[in-house]
Amino acid sequence: MKTNKLSFETEAIRTQIERSQYLEHSAPLYLTSSYVFEDAEDMRASFADEKERNIYSRYSNPNTSEFIEKICKMEGGESGYAFATGMAAVFSTFAALLDAGDHILSSRSVFGSTQTMFNTILPKWNITTSSFQIEEIESIEDRIQPNTKVIYAESPTNPAVDILDLEFLGAIAKKHNLILIIDNCFATPYLQQPIKFGADLVIHSATKLIDGQGRVLGGVTVGKKELIQKIYLFSRNTGPALSPFNAWVLSKSLETLPVRVDRHCENALKVAEFLEKHSRVNLVKYPFLKSHPQYELAKKQMKFGGNVVAFEIKGGIDAGRKFLNKIKLLSLSANLGDTRTIVTHPASTTHAKLSEEDRLITGITGGLVRVSVGLENVNDVINDLRQALD
Secondary structure, three states: OOOOOOOHHHHHHHOOOOOOOOOOOOOOOOOOOEOOOOOHHHHHHHHOOOOOOOOEOOOOOHHHHHHHHHHHHHHOOOEEEEEOOHHHHHHHHHHHHOOOOOEEEEEOOOOHHHHHHHHHHHHHHOOEEEEEOHHHHHHHHHHOOOOEEEEEEEOOOOOOOOOOOHHHHHHHHHHOOOEEEEEOOOOHHHHOOHHHHOOOEEEEEOOOOOOOOOOOOOEEEEEOHHHHHHHHHHHHHHOOEOOHHHHHHHHHHHOOHHHHHHHHHHHHHHHHHHHHOOOOEEEEEOOOOOOOOOHHHHHHHOOOOOOEEEEEEOOHHHHHHHHHHHOOOOEEOOOOOOOOOEEEOHHHOOOOOOOHHHHHHOOOOOOEEEEEOOOOOHHHHHHHHHHHHO
16 A cells, blocks of 8 residues: 655654664664674674664764654655764765866855865865856856866855755756755755755755754765765765764754744744845845845745845945944854844854955855844844844
8 A cells, every 4th residue: 555755744753763672752862882793794794784784883873874864855865974064064075076186166155164165175185166156057057177076056055045046057967967966054955955956965064954953063965875875985984973962963853843944934034024124224135035136936946935134234344243243132153043043244254264355256245244033032033133223
């Protein structure tokens, strides 16, 4: 008898590792570094990869396995690997798949640490990167080089929340036999599944909305099995694995992801609508605002608009800093996706190491402020923003 596919919310709650002899309802913590074998043959076969089983928690652990399985089901990925941080996931994915002489074609609008990795770390191994701006996406085919191996992008982008056409990128990658990797951190698998649009791999900083409460660090890459196998072998030997405790926390967090993100998005839209009417604000960027340049594309790719709002204060970098100093209730932090609303000034923090020219190209002006809208009463959030602006 054919069973109906379970809904996203149900998979998030009911996907669990096998119960132990204690028949626990909630998956327990497996705080062990290693595992024992039945006999010499079991040990030999396990190390020869002739059977799937836990050997050492740097390789796999019941808690990390449960977390990965949930993300795979949510994203539609065949396999995955979990990392200690989001940037460990980004670096390990590239390091595992690329060789000296390879080339990456990336959207220019990416997280500051990813940009630093492209500019200063990967070139040590003769891996080069060239970039395209959001408005240049239609011409990216002309930027593909003979040694291009990967197309990489974030959507929505950090911090200007621009939207890239994932289906278009997927078609270009498939045409040229390239690996399409999408950072889906801002959207989460609840709002967007890039694999449906042609992505080969999807990366998350689980530290953000997946955890949702600012407690633990984590990252994950999911996608095609043959690519994940390369990432697994690289990571198994280099050691960026997610800890069992953090995996347990993140797996529990996924159980409430849909209900949390629903409220995040509801609050963020109200904050964006308020900011759009304020006289001290030049512009507001939020994917589900009708004024957003890629509004229709966002509606096609995403369920809701996410929790990040970007806006530009009149007066440039000094006005941006003054605004932060006037905030009373909200948090000044470089994180995002927390229950608490967080305000960040990218030009002087997360993207400060980029040149002014590079910042402006990606829409990071001196007065740009990024708000990660939390789960507080939205009127309290708006009132704090209002008093700081006024």
